[in-house]
Amino acid sequence: MEYEVLLTAVYTNEAESDEVILVESTVERTTTVATTTTTTEAPRFGVKNMRIDEETTFSIRVSWQPVDSRNVRHYRLNYISAKGDRAEETRTVPTGQNSLVLQPLLSDTEYKVAITPVYPDGEGPTASRMGRTLPLSAPKNLRVSEEWYNRFRISWDVPPSPTMGYRVVYQPVSASGPALETFVGEDVSTMLIVNLLSGTEYSVKVIASYTTGSSEALSGRAKTLFSCCLVSATSSKEEEEEEEEEEAGLLMKPSFFKRKGLGFDLHDSRSGRRKPCVLSEVSLSRTLNLPL
Numbered sequence: 001m002e003y004e005v006l007l008t009a010v011y012t013n014e015a016e017s018d019e020v021i022l023v024e025s026t027v028e029r030t031t032t033v034a035t036t037t038t039t040t041e042a043p044r045f046g047v048k049n050m051r052i053d054e055e056t057t058f059s060i061r062v063s064w065q066p067v068d069s070r071n072v073r074h075y076r077l078n079y080i081s082a083k084g085d086r087a088e089e090t091r092t093v094p095t096g097q098n099s100l101v102l103q104p105l106l107s108d109t110e111y112k113v114a115i116t117p118v119y120p121d122g123e124g125p126t127a128s129r130m131g132r133t134l135p136l137s138a139p140k141n142l143r144v145s146e147e148w149y150n151r152f153r154i155s156w157d158v159p160p161s162p163t164m165g166y167r168v169v170y171q172p173v174s175a176s177g178p179a180l181e182t183f184v185g186e187d188v189s190t191m192l193i194v195n196l197l198s199g200t201e202y203s204v205k206v207i208a209s210y211t212t213g214s215s216e217a218l219s220g221r222a223k224t225l226f227s228c229c230l231v232s233a234t235s236s237k238e239e240e241e242e243e244e245e246e247e248a249g250l251l252m253k254p255s256f257f258k259r260k261g262l263g264f265d266l267h268d269s270r271s272g273r274r275k276p277c278v279l280s281e282v283s284l285s286r287t288l289n290l291p292l
Contacts, residue, residue: 042071043068044119044122045067045068046117046124047065047075047115048066049064050062055131055133056133057107057133058104058106058210058211058212059103059133060103061102062077062099062115063100069095069117071119073119074094075093075095075115076115076116076118077090077092077100077116081106081109081111082109082110105133106133107136107210108132108135108136110131111132113129114126114128115127134160134161136213137215138208139166139189139215140157141156142218143155143156144204144222147224150194150227151192151224153193154191154222155190156206162186163210164186164209164210165185165209166184166208167182167183167207168204169181169204169207170193171202174223193222196224199227200224201221204219205219206218
């Protein structure tokens with residue numbers, strides 16, 4: 001609105017000055033109303049059905065299901081041993097992936113595993129589980145069979161953990177001799193050990209090999225049969241003559257053993273006492289000195 005203002009100076013003698021006229025306009029009144037804008041954040045979800053399975057001596061598998069993965073950038077997976085003797089490790093998993101194999105881990109060790117969805121504006125709730133790797137299990141139930149004068153067979157039950165194979169160590173204990181070792185694959189659970197001393201007891205060890213080390217040894221003992229060289233048989237006159245030669249300390253020829261067939265008694269040449277033993281092919285292939 002426009003206004004006209006008259007301004008006059010008044011003195012002590014009541015005299016007045018000339019008028020000054022001023023014309024001004026006021027500004028139109030404006031009313032400001034405060035408004036509030038409310039922004040609703042997108043919800044951030046965790047994961048569900050978290051599982052730990054497929055345990056081995058050096059790894060575990062972690063799996064989960066997303067509640068709503070539309071706004072998830074990625075998943076952060078943290079794991080650490082329950083003992084806390086190693087630093088915590090972190091893995092980043094893409095949104096479209098819902099499982100991960102953690103390796104290499106310590107054998108027979110408990111781990112705490114946590115999964116956190118990461119959103120553009122923050123993190124979702126964390127889910128966690130405990131899991132444990134398998135121990136370095138040893139094979140079990142060592143068995144000995146097929147004993148012969150220069151060989152025997154050993155068999156064992158495989159451990160539940162997948163192995164890389166087995167070390168087999170054997171050494172004579174009733175005679176002097178070095179320890180010998182051989183390696184067989186993971187699919188082998190029996191072995192024929194050959195070229196052994198006759199009538200000798202052996203210590204046998206089977207050790208499972210893993211990527212992270214070896215198991216305790218499965219130990220046992222096995223014994224080869226005696227190879228015999230003293231034979232007695234009776235009947236025909238020819239055999240009696242051969243026995244006389246034997247008493248005279250003469251050398252017996254292989255034909256003597258072959259003619260006797262299965263009709264002889266076998267004796268241990270070391271102790272001189274009668275006991276079950278095996279007449280070896282080696283004994284039949286050469287001339288033998290048969291002491292009484």
